[in-house]
Ligand SMILES: Nc1ncnc2c1ncn2[C@@H]1O[C@H](COP(=O)(O)OP(=O)(O)OP(=O)(O)O)[C@@H](O)[C@H]1O
């Protein structure tokens with residue numbers, strides 16, 4: 001469990017996506033997401049589908065891992081499709097019974113939306129599956145640098161993100177320890193009634209909060225003691241550099257936006 | 269030289285340190301002992317400007333800790349190792365942890381790798397370079413904390429009960445490391461509640477109720493029964509043994525303070 005949280009969803013393979021600069025990945029995914037929102041005809045869906053299929057194949061990450069990422073949204077997907085089928089009115093009646101009438105248009109618009117969501121989830125999982133959380137955070141920090149002019153504390157924000165990632169395993173371990181300790185004292189976590197269930201978590205949350213506050217103070221001291229200052233005037237060990245592959249990736253993404261824009265204009 | 273000149277400190281209304289004057293010379297191994305709440309940690313935080321006195325002045329190699337523009341340099345000169353190994357590990361890997369301090373003092377990126385690796389080698393943690401903190405023992409984390417400080421090339425290293433949360437093996441290994449660093453020329457300031465550890469120092473300082481109540485060579489301090497009783501201190505085992513031996517008529521020379529030394533003396537002296 002601890003392993004899972006630390007690496008996020010990252011899966012190590014030697015694909016080109018793993019070698020891309022996190023910044024170009026963030027920019028590209030942003031473009032692709034915009035492109036996918038422009039889709040409104042069958043040709044567009046086909047092209048987008050092929051594109052996602054190609055990317056996933058290139059990533060060398062097994063399909064089942066991508067499909068696992070779809071599981072949590074299964075409910076939303078089914079809800080979307082049922083909602084559209086039941087409530088979209090159209091010209092071509094497919095089925096009628098009492099107050100229930102189902103139109104072909106409903107089925108079509110529902111499936112379109114579902115396909116679009118699936119494509120978006122797959123392509124964004126590609127980002128988190130091929131980039132370590134810390135790299136992503138660093139890429140994000142560098143991209144946000146211009147915000148510093150607006151007094152947004154970019155460095156501190158990035159340190160905060162990094163520390164959060166660092167302490168997730170620690171806190172998970174602590175949580176395990178507290179739960180064990182409270183079980184040993186006879187706290188019952190298996191109670192069925194909701195109220196009792198909620199109450200039984202208080203003896204876990206309170207100690208966890210207490211140790212976390214204590215830890216935050218110690219951490220602040222440790223950071224200060226090592227001359228972090230206000231985060232300005234630091235040098236960075238890792239310097240990000242765009243390679244040819246990064247420019248190619250970003251060009252392809254921009255090209256996708258253009259293509260979908262043209263498809264949309266032709267179609268509508 | 270690290271100088272405290274009539275320093276007083278309070279948390280709100282509660283006076284924690286009263287009129288402390290103290291000089292720490294380069295090359296010293298100073299141990300600070302005293303009961304809980306006597307102000308030891310407060311003293312250590314004053315040494316690198318984490319907190320500021322309300323009276324008096326603290327100078328680190330002539331740099332006043334109360335001038336904000338001195339703080340970066342002071343924190344590079346005075347390294348602080350804390351008690352809790354977990355809460356001073358900021359980064360996600362051992363190597364990054366050492367890099368963090370180097371980035372803060374704006375070391376050139378090209379030089380960072382070799383500096384960090386040298387520091388890790390010194391504490392014997394180089395082979396753990398890419399390991400995440402939750403896979404390390406407490407003692408290993410403390411070693412990394414020491415490497416992270418060493419990489420910043422400090423002059424003074426302050427250990428605030430840095431062995432307190434470790435098992436006996438961890439404690440011993442950190443003490444040995446401390447000794448090595450002192451031999452290499454670092455000035456060591458060691459806060460501890462373990463009297464056996466205090467014997468290793470060149471000077472011991474006893475703090476109680478925010479004032480320095482005794483100070484001197486470890487043997488002198490621990491032989492002063494008034495100091496021991498008034499400050500709830502425990503006599504280190506070797507000295508206890510010497511006391512019992514002298515009751516039995518065997519007088520061991522004053523300067524022998526290790527068990528090995530005493531044993532050697534007894535079986536060679538007759
Ligand atoms: N952040 C704080 N806010 C308020 N009071 C504090 C704070 N930190 C310490 N104190 C109080 O200041 C006094 C001295 O604390 P300090 O931590 O310096 O003692 P210490 O000698 O290090 O004790 P210990 O052996 O327990 O580590 C104590 O009475 C403590 O309660």
Ligand SMILES: [Mg+2]
Nearest residue numbers: 308309310429
């Ligand atoms: Mg303390």
